[in-house]
Amino acid sequence: QITLKESGPTVVKSAQTLTLTCTFSGFSLTTSGVGVAWIRQPPGKALEWLALIYWDDDKRYSPSLKTRLTITKGTSRNQVVLTMTNMGPVDTATYYCTHFVGGTNFDYWGQGTLVTVSS
């Protein structure tokens, strides 16, 4: 059974750096073809893909946010970390981590964590 859970601060101040951790179970990030992605959703708005890390450490980023994002495997083998620099009020959103497989599918999602950016 695949599960994922996001953790991190619920409030950050403008200009600060956000660090979120995704802790997962039920799969290995060393298995060929597997990845972990981050997707966010501002309140009442649509989903937005942020970043993706593959089993072989290949990384992909949203072009519009690339300069602010870093995705890495965590120190524990079942964790992925996302950092986003220079946070602003528009970055207030629920941040989800997802399991990625088959080259196209975000098939399992964490419950999400709401991050509010205060000015």
Add this chain to the structure above:
Amino acid sequence: QSVLTQPPSASGTPGQRVIISCSGSSSNIGSNTVNWYQQLPGTAPKLLIYNSYQRPSGVPDRFSGSRFDTSASLAIYGLQSEDEADYYCAAWDGSLNDWVFGGGTKVTVL
């Protein structure tokens, strides 16, 4: 403004069929498969359709996906009250090098 265009809302009575459209371009839907996600109120999205028409295990066959040219559709047959949710389409865009989502369609069961 989302890269993929969906109607903001759709509705139907129990038992009816509802169809949600997702319009894109040659760089996304026109050349890549489409996924659909269902987001029940207050919950995380759930994969509903992948590879344009396939259903993950456990998804009722009342949900059906299709793709033609630069558009895709999600059909819900035999609409039920538990289908009230937001539905999102998504695809890889090879020109933008970005995963793109639709703006979402809120389905209401009357």
